[in-house]
Amino acid sequence: MSQQLPEFIDPFHQADKRGQLRGHLAVKNLRRLTDILYSNEGDIAVLMIFGKEGKQAFCELSLEGTVCLKCQNCLxxxxxxxxxxxxxxMVNSFEQADKLSDEYEPLLIKDEKVLLNDMIEDELLLLIPVFPKHTHCKFESLSSSSLIRPALNETTVIKENPFAILSNLKKTENNNGSTEK
Ligand SMILES: [Zn+2]
Known part of the structure; x- marks a missing residue:
């Protein structure tokens, strides 16, 4: 099987034909990560297995690799x-995303063609802290807890990633049916 990932995919079509895509994505092409990268070398192994459960189209997305981040304290x-x-x-609307069962993270699809790079970047941005720091750097100097705190959860909001916001909404709903709102 080719190790070359297509630039665009049609996720619903892939789901219909239960497609599989496998390949590597160069870290240097992940433009939205540039600010927090120490080095843009290396790549991420990507495996996508598409399918359908009843009417629900889904994609099992596996990512594996190492990125070299820049410590926001010592650089x-x-x-x-x-x-x-x-x-x-896969969903077409926020409404559909709301109805999605817990096992899925919503993937909002607006066009038939989805830029694969974008899709993977969205996932990586959910995983990678916006303000990466060494463990030992967390306790040094700066010490302002407000600088340290924005880790995973706030990452998603800061980046205004629609999928992140969706999944946050979903989590809030699922975790605390009644608190706050
Ligand atoms: Zn550091």
Whole structure:
């Protein structure tokens, strides 16, 4: 099987034919990560297995690799290992996303063609902290807890990633049916 990932995919079509895509994505092509990368070398192994459960189209997305992040305190490198599998449930609207069962993370699809790079970047941005720091750097100098805190959850909001917001909404709903709102 080719190790070359297509630039665009049609996720619903892939789901219909239960397609599989496998390949590598160069870290240097992940433009939205540039600011927090120490080095843009290396690549991420990508495996996508599409399918349908009843009417629900989904994609099992596995990502594996290491990115070299820049510590936001000492500006030295931090290795960040990625080894994750997410089941994306494809939806056309926020309404559909709301109805999606817990096992899926919503993947909002607006066009037939989806830029694969974008899709993978969205996933990686959910995983990678916006303000990466060495463990030992967390306790040094700056010490303002507000600088340290924006880790995973706020990452998603800061980046205004629609999928992140969707999944946050979903989590809030699922976790605390009645608190706050
Ligand atoms: Zn550091």
């Amino acid at each position: 030295e490198s931090i290795e960040f290992k990625i080894n994750t599998m997410t089941i994306l449930g």
